[in-house]
Amino acid sequence: MSQAKLSPEPINDVSRRRFLALLVHGGWAAALGVLVYQIGRFLGAEGLQTGPSPLVSAGNLADFPPETTTYVPEARAWVHHSTEALTSLDAVCPHLGCLVQQKEGGGGFRCPCHGSEFGIEGELERGPAERPLRQLEIQTQPDDTVTIRTA
Numbered sequence: 391m392s393q394a395k396l397s398p399e400p401i402n403d404v405s406r407r408r409f410l411a412l413l414v415h416g417g418w419a420a421a422l423g424v425l426v427y428q429i430g431r432f433l434g435a436e437g438l439q440t441g442p443s444p445l446v447s448a449g450n451l452a453d454f455p456p457e458t459t460t461y462v463p464e465a466r467a468w469v470h471h472s473t474e475a476l477t478s479l480d481a482v483c484p485h486l487g488c489l490v491q492q493k494e495g496g497g498g499f500r501c502p503c504h505g506s507e508f509g510i511e512g513e514l515e516r517g518p519a520e521r522p523l524r525q526l527e528i529q530t531q532p533d534d535t536v537t538i539r540t541a
């Protein structure tokens with residue numbers, strides 16, 4: 391009576407080969423994923439960027455009493471409420487991107503990094519910045535919610 395000889399080696403060889411192939415293919419897939427992610431970041435693809443949302447809720451109209459200037463950190467913006475209207479300025483300095491601060495006494499803004507100064511409406515008063523602060527769209531909704539469009 392002949393009995394078929396069963397050898398475990400061929401099965402182990404196939405499993406080892408298959409395991410190594412999966413390892414190599416998995417490594418290539420991971421490297422490709424990292425490459426695509428880095429290219430996306432380099433090109434500034436939507437969804438990969440971080441930062442404030444373009445439409446930011448700044449609170450309620452009552453948070454901005456008349457004749458005040460208030461910083462809204464979620465929007466990185468200054469909101470000025472004159473007797474007539476709400477206006478909003480980007481707090482990012484157009485020189486190299488520091489956040490401008492309100493001057494003592496509230497008569498405009500000063501950049502702490504290199505000393506650029508801006509008027510209450512964002513107009514450039516002193517460099518090294520070469521442009522005024524960017525005006526942002528601000529709206530009051532029917533329920534008195536204030537929103538700022540940052541982009």
Ligand code: FES
Pocket residue numbers: 483484485486487488501502503504505506517518519
């Ligand atoms: S970053 Fe504001 S003056 Fe340079």
